[in-house]
Amino acid sequence: MRNFGSIKRNALSSVAVASSLTLAASVAAIGTAHAAVKVTITGTVSCAKFDESTPKTVTITPKKGTPGSDEPAGEEKVEKYTIKLTGIPSTGTTATAKVVCEDSDGDTNTYKTKDFPVKKPASGGPVTFNLPA
Incomplete structure (x- = not known):
């Protein structure tokens, strides 16, 4: 039987990592636009x-x-x-x-x-x- 708590945690971790990368890319783009x-x-x-x-x-x-x-x-x-x-x-x-x-x-x-x-x-x-x- 699968532990749905750990699957949910892993999915949330992946979403958090993706969100962090998206935010970092946005900040880098803004910094370049105002060079x-x-x-x-x-x-x-x-x-x-x-x-x-x-x-x-x-x-x-x-x-x-x-x-x-x-x-x-x-x-x-x-x-x-x-x-x-x-x-x-x-x-x-x-x-x-x-x-x-x-x-x-x-x-x-x-x-x-x-x-x-x-x-x-x-x-x-x-x-x-x-x-x-």
Whole structure:
């Protein structure tokens, strides 16, 4: 004669294992759907609003992700910059850009551009963002 209690227990154990595997697969799929991406931002930076100043640093700080910065090499009032950000959510985020301008006496002025959108374009190429925006 069969012990129906042990058959019922084995069936319930199998259901529990299957449910656990299904839950783990769901969690893994959700984690993949929200994976972080790299976003490259390029553009021009201007210190024209400050007399005789040139851009020294550009820093972009996303709300979610890792900040990045660049030090334009030239001595013009308008220079090019490129910043690579990592850890940006695949759905995007907002960021703040901070520009430090320096004049020939070494005096600095700073300005910020707040809450501009950062999202990797479908093409996978860089995002263009000119400062001031």
